Amino acid sequence: MVDFAKHLKVPSLDPYFFVMEEDRVNMERLEKLSEKHPINILVTGNQGCGKSSLVRQFAGYYSRPMATFQVGLLLEAGQLFGQQRLKDGETFYQSFLFSNVIRVPGCVVHLEEINRSENPHALNELFSVLSEERSIWIDEFGLVEVAPRVIFFATMNEGAEFSGTDELDAALKDRFYRIRLEYPPMSVEKEILVLKTGISPSVADEILNVVNKLRRNKQAPIDISIRHSLMIAELSAMGAPLREAIIYSLQISMNVLESLLLSIHVETGDTKEESNHYERYVPPDYVPSQRG
Ligand SMILES: Nc1ncnc2c1ncn2[C@@H]1O[C@H](COP(=O)(O)OP(=O)(O)O)[C@@H](O)[C@H]1O
Ligand SMILES: [Mg+2]
CATH class of the missing domain: 1.10.8 (Helicase, Ruva Protein; domain 3)
Structure with missing residues (x-):
């Protein structure tokens, strides 16, 4: 894991990405703030309104390496950091990308569709790394500490809010600054x-x-x-x-x-042809093979 940072890329900028000035200015403030203490940012908005692109653009803009995790796919606790595996009758602990990524200084860690996790307890460990302590005890590693200036971005589709019935949900949400993205005019x-x-x-x-x-x-x-x-x-x-x-x-x-x-x-006046014309779907130069 020594030089893991090399494997992470700074996303390339989208030259045609548009953002509301107020959002840009406040993201700049948040970026500065991240030099002083850890911050997390939650981006909400309708599906396809540019949430993931905004996170990528932010990372590109500030030359920060970035990694994305599909949190919505997590089924159980532990799946972010690593898992016990069995090989040749022996169990061993296999660590996952996430445990390395959060140790890369200045990294943007994108937690995609954080509200959609099948099982909210899958987010248990996230809770620790998102908190002010920015660290978690994993038996297999010892104390895992989040590197300086790492920013966690979570994205979430509007209307599909955290349920809020689970205390974990509410406490998790509590730890984020919030950007509400709208469709542009x-x-x-x-x-x-x-x-x-x-x-x-x-x-x-x-x-x-x-x-x-x-x-x-x-x-x-x-x-x-x-x-x-x-x-x-x-x-x-x-x-x-x-x-x-x-x-x-x-x-x-x-x-x-x-x-x-x-x-x-x-x-x-753009209309469909009167009848549906059907034709064979083969390349123009297609020659059928000889049938024996
Ligand atoms: N403000 C924007 N400026 C330029 N392109 C945008 C903007 N918002 C969305 N897009 C484009 O729309 C598509 C969907 O955006 P995406 O970030 O995947 O949405 P979301 O994560 O909210 O579902 C992408 O191709 C993205 O480049
Ligand atoms: Mg998205």
Whole structure:
């Protein structure tokens, strides 16, 4: 573990990542604060609103190495640090990445979907490293101390809050500064689509026009994140008509889709061919092998 830090990367900056000025300024304050004493930051917001990207951008911006852990997948206590394993009839303790990562000075440790852990007790040990003591006793290692300037970032989808019924949950949450991410305004979303996918501003307008209709439609508003508007824009950039770019990007029910298609047709005249044409799905130069 001596030179583990070398294995961790500083994430590359996303040149087209946009953030609210107030958030940026306060993240700068938090970064300074982390020089004085340990801090943890909880980023909440809707799915696909840029939480994970924000953590990555922060690490890139401040040239900090970063590692991400899918906390939502943890099933039981101990799974972060290491586990007893059996080999050739002998048990031995295998330590996991997490125990090394937290010993890298200045590291950004991203705990993804912290609220989704199957079993809240899987987070027992996290509780110790997130506390002011920044250390935990693991029988197999002795005292594991978190390195200076390490920042724990947790991300969590809005609406899927910690249950709060578990005391561990509440106490855990208590230890974080909080950034509530919102979807950026439409003008910014447009800029993101244009810059990231290379579509023209007018195509971006067309996409966002339909997307916003879906978002605001009264019967059944559909939550379309930037992730999804980006997916649509990417398909457009590959030559897909608006109608197809949307169908192939969104997870929506057939009913909603039908009325959606109707509205796209009304808006753009972009319509489906009358009959579904079927063809063989083989490369153009494909030669079937001889059959004996
Ligand atoms: N503010 C933003 N500026 C630029 N791109 C963004 C922004 N927010 C989200 N994206 C893009 O949208 C996608 C989803 O973001 P992600 O960080 O994975 O969302 P979350 O973690 O909230 O589910 C990524 O491709 C990301 O680059
Ligand atoms: Mg995420």
